[in-house]
Amino acid sequence: MGKRVLVGMSGGVDSSVAAALLVQEGYEVIGVTLNVWPEREGLPLVERENGCCALGAVEDARRVADVLGIPYYVLNFRELFQQRVIANFVGEYLRGRTPNPCVRCNQFVKFDALLHRARALGADYVATGHYGRVEWDEGRGRWVLRKAVDRKKDQSYVLYVMSQDRLARALMPVGHLTKEETRRIAADLGLPVAHKPESQEICFVPGRSYGDYLATVAPESLRPGPIVDRAGRVLGEHRGVAFYTIGQRRGLGIVAGKPLYVVDILADENTVVVGGEEDLYHDECLATDVNFVAVERLDGPMRVRAKVRYRAEEADAVIAPHPSGHVHVRFDAPQRAVTPGQAIVFYQDDLVIGGGVIEDVPSKAGAVEESLVGAARGGDP
Numbered sequence: 001m002g003k004r005v006l007v008g009m010s011g012g013v014d015s016s017v018a019a020a021l022l023v024q025e026g027y028e029v030i031g032v033t034l035n036v037w038p039e040r041e042g043l044p045l046v047e048r049e050n051g052c053c054a055l056g057a058v059e060d061a062r063r064v065a066d067v068l069g070i071p072y073y074v075l076n077f078r079e080l081f082q083q084r085v086i087a088n089f090v091g092e093y094l095r096g097r098t099p100n101p102c103v104r105c106n107q108f109v110k111f112d113a114l115l116h117r118a119r120a121l122g123a124d125y126v127a128t129g130h131y132g133r134v135e136w137d138e139g140r141g142r143w144v145l146r147k148a149v150d151r152k153k154d155q156s157y158v159l160y161v162m163s164q165d166r167l168a169r170a171l172m173p174v175g176h177l178t179k180e181e182t183r184r185i186a187a188d189l190g191l192p193v194a195h196k197p198e199s200q201e202i203c204f205v206p207g208r209s210y211g212d213y214l215a216t217v218a219p220e221s222l223r224p225g226p227i228v229d230r231a232g233r234v235l236g237e238h239r240g241v242a243f244y245t246i247g248q249r250r251g252l253g254i255v256a257g258k259p260l261y262v263v264d265i266l267a268d269e270n271t272v273v274v275g276g277e278e279d280l281y282h283d284e285c286l287a288t289d290v291n292f293v294a295v296e297r298l299d300g301p302m303r304v305r306a307k308v309r310y311r312a313e314e315a316d317a318v319i320a321p322h323p324s325g326h327v328h329v330r331f332d333a334p335q336r337a338v339t340p341g342q343a344i345v346f347y348q349d350d351l352v353i354g355g356g357v358i359e360d361v362p363s364k365a366g367a368v369e370e371s372l373v374g375a376a377r378g379g380d381p
């Protein structure tokens with residue numbers, strides 16, 4: 001085939017097998033690992049064996065490249081990763097929102113920046129170890145993104161940002177495989193990462209606590225304030241809105257006659273609102289920064305299956321244009337913990353229609369906001 005492809009090699013089994021399959025298919029493969037490891041005073045270097053940004057990833061990827069007989073390089077994307085991913089991650093939590101850094105990494109780093117580097121190296125494509133399927137749909141006259149064959153490993157949720165330009169030059173060789181098949185291929189080829197554990201945590205956060213990370217890199221997040229119920233009654237004190245997320249139950253430090261959950265975060269008022277589980281359910285939301293994949297644009301209502309979190313079940317919904325320019329999502333049945341900042345992705349069967357960021361959920365804490373505003377003005381709560 002002879003076409004040159006740049007393969008993002010994280011040091012894991014999926015990207016290693018992706019590179020191996022492309023070599024077998026006759027591509028001229030160049031392996032690269034992205035150096036995005038943040039250097040911050042007070043933070044240890046990420047050394048987790050199973051972290052895609054761990055320092056050991058370079059050594060593992062280099063060993064695989066040696067087995068495959070392909071050239072291998074490390075690319076310095078630290079500054080870009082800091083600006084596009086980490087800064088957004090911290091900023092969103094400071095706003096009381098819950099971001100998904102993997103989406104932004106895919107959009108701005110693994111595809112946009114890597115595609116730019118690929119052009120400089122004369123490469124036709126960029127390939128990754130993502131579990132998703134990129135196809136040309138003749139009937140639609142456009143590139144489409146489909147779920148992976150292995151639905152348990154499907155990563156289409158974090159790939160909804162793929163534009164037509166990105167899809168046209170993207171290869172995802174393991175999207176047609178199950179995870180078991182991927183590991184079997186790696187073992188058969190003698191790749192040293194065949195049985196390497198999977199990466200689960202946020203790659204740039206040492207340990208498992210995003211809260212400890214925020215406290216270190218953004219000390220201004222440690223700003224205590226009231227925890228109130230939906231009537232505005234103060235029940236306790238929080239350590240900073242950045243350390244709470246919708247649906248959270250543990251760590252509230254409140255003794256009550258029934259389980260209480262975070263149901264709203266009023267960042268401007270530095271207030272966390274709690275309520276019963278029934279208060280977590282919503283039947284609509286607005287999505288912003290929407291990217292449509294299977295269609296050029298949304299001209300009217302469309303029935304879809306919507307997914308509000310990576311691990312959430314898809315829910316029947318109707319999406320429609322909103323006067324604000326956002327997309328209005330109406331669920332057939334109320335959904336639990338629809339969280340601003342999280343991605344919401346729209347499907348029809350295995351086809352990704354598009355996706356965006358949950359921008360606004362009709363608040364059930366309106367009375368709380370009115371009470372806080374009234375108190376600030378010196379009026380009756």
